[in-house]
Amino acid sequence: MILIALGANLPFQAGSPAGTLQRALGELERQGVKIARVSSFYETPAWPDPGQPAFINAVAAIETALQPVELLALLHGVETSFGRMRSAPNAARTLDIDLLDYDGRVITEGVTLPHPRMAMRSFVLVPLAEVAPDWRHPVTGQAAGELLTGLADRDAPKRL
DSSP: OEEEEEEEOSOBTTBSHHHHHHHHHHHHHHTTOEEEEEOOOEEEOOSSOTTSOOEEEEEEEEEOSSOHHHHHHHHHHHHHHTTOOOOSTTOOOSOEEEEEEETTOOBOSSSOBSOTTGGGOHHHHHHHHHHOTTOBOTTTOOBHHHHHTTSOGGGOOEEO
């Protein structure tokens, strides 16, 4: 199973952040990535600056023949086409797409898999548990729900 996380907290030409996520999923399909399942959309306070607009987040299970490095390049290209500018860490953004897991592979060259911070992010784990309830972290073997039990509720996402 290949899993990606999507997020946005700034409007773009596509409209609201939720509209941007929908259109980004459509763009991935146009580029040959099959969207197998998509979680609900969740609203999460911006961090570390809660003065920024809240993020809209989702996780999707996808299918593709692209290898991880090629897929990551495609994801970055879609981000750019939706106005993503990489500036400061944790900056507001029109679109963010992260490659979370690629068939349980553990990789450290060219792309880091599983995503190195996914186990610390409730805005990833909550929608991940919804879209892939049987998924287990490739390194720890823990399910998303188990990983969530150790996280603080301060940034708990709210289903839209």
